Amino acid sequence: MIKRYLIKGAWMFFLVTSLNAVAQEVPSPKSHFGFSIGDNYQLANYTQTEAYFKKLAASSKRVRLVDIGKTEEGKSQYMLIITSPENQQNLAKYKSISQKLARAEALTEQEAKDLAQQGKAVVWIDGGLHANETVGAHQLIQTAYNLASRTDAETTRILDDVIVLMTHANPDGQELQSNWYMREKTPEKRSLAGLPVLYQKYAGHDNNRDFFMLNLKETQNMGRQLFVEWNPQIMYNHHQSGPAGTVVAGPPFRDPHNYVFDPIILTSLDAVGAAMHNRLNVEDKPGYTQRNGSVFSTWYNGGLRTTTYFHNMIGLLTEIVGSPTPMEIPLVPSRLLPNSDSPNPVLPQKWFFKNAIDYSVSMNYAVLNYAQRYHDELLFNMYKMGKNSIERGSKDTWSFSPKKIEAINAAAKKDKSDNAGGRRSMDPKFLDEVMKDPANRDARGYIIPANQPDFTTAIRFLNALIRTGVVVQKANAAFTVEGKQYPAGSYIVKTDQAFRPHILDMFEPQDHPNDFKYEGGPPVAPYDAAGWTLAYLMNVKFDRVLNAFDGPFQKMPLGELLKETPQTLPSASGFALSAQANESYLAVNELLKAKVEVLRNPVDGSFYVPASAAAKAALNKAEHNFGMKVTAAASKPKGAVKVKPSRIALWDTYGGSMPSGWMRYIMEQYHYDITVVYPPDIDAGKLKDNYDVLIMVGGSVPALANEGGGRGFNPPTVDNIPDEFKGRVGRMTAEKSVPQLKAFLENGGNIVTIGSATNLANHLGLPVKNALLTADGKRLPNDKYYVPGSVLSVKTDAKLAANWGLDENTDVYFDNSPVFKITENDGKIKPLAWFATDKPLRSGWAWGQANLKDGVAAFEADYGKGKLFAFGPEITFRAQTHGTFKWLFNQLYK
Structure with a gap:
């Protein structure tokens, strides 16, 4: 007995000393960094x-x-x-x-x-x-x-x-x-x-x-x-x-929480949050x-x-x-x-x-x-x-949303029987009327046809889903679903999988509730965006399938990005690239860098490339595994105009602008060469000597005194700025910067303005004003009109060169963005996009959206020998809005 006790004691001693040795062997932060983590003034x-x-x-x-x-x-x-x-x-x-x-x-x-x-x-x-x-x-x-x-x-x-x-x-x-x-x-x-x-x-x-787009390497x-x-x-x-x-x-x-979540998420947050909160209180x-x-x-x-x-x-x-x-x-x-x-x-x-x-x-x-x-x-x-999601995606499922609740109330109000509105409890028939309507069912899946105009962007969209663990299937042969035929190579995303909430969120509109501090009071701002449906922002064409379906489908390996097989270039005297595909612009940039001749069709903006060894090499280099479509062209289009690369400048500021940073990312992805310029560069003048196009993003152009927003960045006063950054310090001003921008336009330069940068139109004295004003000329208050980050639909004029490649009805990301009214027009101002209905909301929240009807979302204006392009919506927002990239790309060539 004594022997067993001694052995046990020796073992415990060995265990304790071993654990202590482990603790001693692990270097402390102070031994490595020279200070303890949390010491004042130490990082x-x-x-x-x-x-x-x-x-x-x-x-x-x-x-x-x-x-x-x-x-x-x-x-x-x-x-x-x-x-x-x-x-x-x-x-x-x-x-x-x-x-x-x-x-x-x-x-x-x-x-x-x-x-x-x-x-x-x-x-x-x-x-x-x-x-x-x-x-x-x-x-x-x-x-x-x-x-x-x-x-x-x-x-x-x-x-x-x-x-x-x-x-x-x-x-x-x-x-x-x-x-x-x-x-x-x-x-x-x-x-x-x-x-x-x-x-x-x-x-x-x-x-x-x-983190749903996953553009950046770290994300x-x-x-x-x-x-x-x-x-x-x-x-x-x-x-x-x-x-x-x-x-x-x-x-x-x-x-609000997002309505696609499993309820276990919300109760789990309560539980873990309570554990965190309680521990702090105990300590x-x-x-x-x-x-x-x-x-x-x-x-x-x-x-x-x-x-x-x-x-x-x-x-x-x-x-x-x-x-x-x-x-x-x-x-x-x-x-x-x-x-x-x-x-x-x-x-x-x-x-x-x-x-x-x-x-x-x-x-x-x-x-x-x-x-x-x-x-x-x-x-x-x-x-x-995950199992709940699979089951919901495997059967007829109806999800609730604010609009459906409104529809139930509207059905009861419309009904004149004694059952409607006269009792505290509403007749369940009104629930059935809305929630058993087949048209209101959740989708069983989505089909992304291979023959859509911008299939390369659809591949980018699918890769964003794949990076977040979504299972994607590919059709190995042509197939038919609900009477519609689809070509081989089309992709399918079914909802009978564990990450169904994410799938719905990427394909379906968000329906943000009307959220106010109190009845009749101001809106409560969403933490970030109210709507962001990625398929809309990227202009991906897809069909919602409400019933179970199958076909010659093959599941793609989990987490493995799609790589479309590069197409063999057609045997022809020339090649055509559609203006509807973003990847065409990448290819054009590669062609121009290779000194290959590129021409543009004045009817639809498509690109024509005479066949040559250099052209084929550049097109193959631009392929990028996205399945870029190159078609044979029998002859040069009538009236085709030669395309030349522009010298592009992009505004930025000391400390960095996020909209400008995202723009740099887009320019690199699509192989545009740009020069970043800062307020002192603009104030120095002679811009046309070095640049043909200047891109001004939100926050760059100061507002007029009577036009809120767009105040521009005001860098902090910093001591000991390194010499390499001193030339960046400053901000755009009406007194020094705007005259240089005017001179640039007058001398034939083009300026692309986005978001609040469209304030430049006011500085230029163009006959445009804010379309969202009360009868006495004041801005509409938030309790009458409020559109936080959401997806809206605008109408475009496809005949205008600035709009080449865009749909007649285009989805835009809109965040209380500028909306214009053209007060007089002698033909020098052309609306590029406008709100054609009183219900343009596609995804998110748009309180008082009827105020948008007939407002101009984007326009171009002749000014001197140059042009000003004004885009109120965020057409390059966070490098997510691929559907409106062409509004930028079209303006970047001579």
């Missing part, structure tokens, strides 16, 4: 962080370092996989379980429960997406160290039952922002303000608006891990800053607010957090107060009285970086502790949500 850059992550992986068997891809600036983007050493030996098994349960295919409920018992919960924690929100990247470092080194019971339990994916969301940004802050030798003088460039090469802050890298590889049950996205008078805003979030960390305590909702798709909801993941967001420079929690009296949103208010106080790190680590542990305790439920619930 780590990405080079240092990457080196530390490598040390953690080398020193701890709990940590595996995975390079998930390159960033836009060529850095390696790393994800740390942290779990117990035993789990590290079986990662492939646990990843497979997570994938199977997320897909919910060919599994019985019992099989799913068995897998859930065998599996480990997978939790994603990221940081650094918005690089000026420095808490995010640094809490990632501290949490990784804690998980790699701590030997307490809670950490051990977590590591046994949870696989933690700790992902750096923006390496380039951390490097830029931290180096900028630390450049000042005197700590008290350090500032995050005034970074000369966007902290993501193209998108800046908009990198958190790219593609993360999207693959989230939606194809690991399918975590919980993902936690760290941000800042919390609302004034609080410390942190977190889940659960305010309404005497006040200041957490939720629901209506902040602006964050679950309506929008496209954010790193929000896109996960459409994939049956519990997406968490916190916005916390914090900075390496000490700050204050301000006094906000309305925040001091406890309520259900903020039951534990925080008092005004000095707030240090370490406070924010401590709160963030506590919330990380709250999430991980919840995942550990309920790991089997989380795994099974993800299966259940």
Whole structure:
């Protein structure tokens, strides 16, 4: 007995000393960086962080370092996989379980429960997406160290039952922002303000608006891990800053939520949010607010957090107060009285970086502790949500929406019987009248025909779906569905799959509720967009199929991008490229760079290319695996005009403009050569000597005193600006900049203005005015007219060269955008697009949309020897609006 006791004691001693040794072997942040995470006035850059992550992986068997891809600036983007050493030996098994349960295919409920018992919960924690929100990247470092080194019971339990994916969301940004802050030798003088460039090469802050499109390399890298590889049950996205008078805003979030979600998403947010909130309260960390305590909702798709909801993941967001420079929690009296949103208010106080790190680590542990305790439920619930989606997509399903509720009320109001409106409970027949109408059923699937005008853009759209884990099928032969014939090579997206919510959200219109603070009061602004239906924005032609259907369909490999087989160029004396296909413009740019002659048909804007070896080489180079269509042309079109490349300038500003950054991205994708110019370059004059076209995006042109909006960027005053950036400092002004723009137009230059930049028309004295005014000339108030980011339909004149390739009815992204009324016209102003109906809304929310009828959305105007093009809608918005790219492309040739 004594011998057994001694052996047991020796074993315990060995175990404790081994665990201590592990803890000692893992390098602390201070030993690596030279300071503790959370120290005032101290930031780590990405080079240092990457080196530390490598040390953690080398020193701890709990940590595996995975390079998930390159960033836009060529850095390696790393994800740390942290779990117990035993789990590290079986990662492939646990990843497979997570994938199977997320897909919910060919599994019985019992099989799913068995897998859930065998599996480990997978939790994603990221940081650094918005690089000026420095808490995010640094809490990632501290949490990784804690998980790699701590030997307490809670950490051990977590590591046994949870696989933690700790992902750096923006390496380039951390490097830029931290180096900028630390450049000042005197700590008290350090500032995050005034970074000369966007902290993501193209998108800046908009990198958190790219997760259904997945344009950017960083978002593609993360999207693959989230939606194809690991399918975590919980993902936690760290941000800042919390609302004034609080410390942190977190889940659960305010309404409205998107109606395509499984209800388990909403109740899960309540549960995990409660765990986070409760832990802070137990640890005497006040200041957490939720629901209506902040602006964050679950309506929008496209954010790193929000896109996960459409994939049956519990997406968490916190916005916390914090900075390496000490700050204050301000006094906000309305925040001091406890309520259900903020039951534990925080008092005004000095707030240090370490406070924010401590709160963030506590919330990380709250999430991980919840995942550990309920790991089997989380795994099974993800299966259940996926299974629910498959079942809904496999039968006749009717989804509710605000418009359908309105239709039920309208049906009752129209009915004159005693059953209508005279009782507190409405007759169920009115529900049946709307919700059993076959036309109101959800689609069983969508067919994207191969013979549509811009099939190359349809491929780009499908690849966006594939990157988010959607299963796509391809027709190997011609087929017929519901009496309509489709060619081989068409694509099919069925809704009987786990990620059905995302599929519906990409194909169907969003129906945002009329959301007002109170009846008759001002609207409550959506957190981001109200409507974004990607198939509409990209002008993808598709058919909704309401009944079960099948055909000669082959499932494409999961997560593998479509690559259309390049077509053999036809044998002919010339080639034709349609103006309806965006890829044609890419091909034209390659042809022009190869010095190949390109002509344009004055009837429809199509391009004609005489056959030659150089032409064939350039066309093959431009193919890009998207299936670009090149047809034989027997002869040169009558009246064809030679196309020449323009010298293109794009406005930008010190610190970087997001609309300008997205424009740079588009120009690179479609192979346009551009020069970026800044306000001092414009003010210097002689623009026509160097450029033929100037692109002015929203925020560039100052507004007239009586025309709100479009104030332009006002860069902060920054000390010690590096010499290479001094030439960028300044802003556009009516006094200095506008005269140079006038001179550019008068000398034959063309200017393309988008969004608020269309203010230039007012500066030029053109006979156009705001179409959205009251009878006494004032702007319509928000309670009468309000259209946050939504998709609207406009009518176009296809005969005009500026409109070549666009549909007669074109969908545009509209965000309280300028709408014009032409007050007089001598033929020098031509409307390019206008609102032909009093109901132009296609997707989103448009309160008072009848006010738009007959308003001009876009126009061109002769000015001197040049032209001004004014596009009120955001025709290049976040590089998502492929359907309106041609409005830009058509103006970029001579």
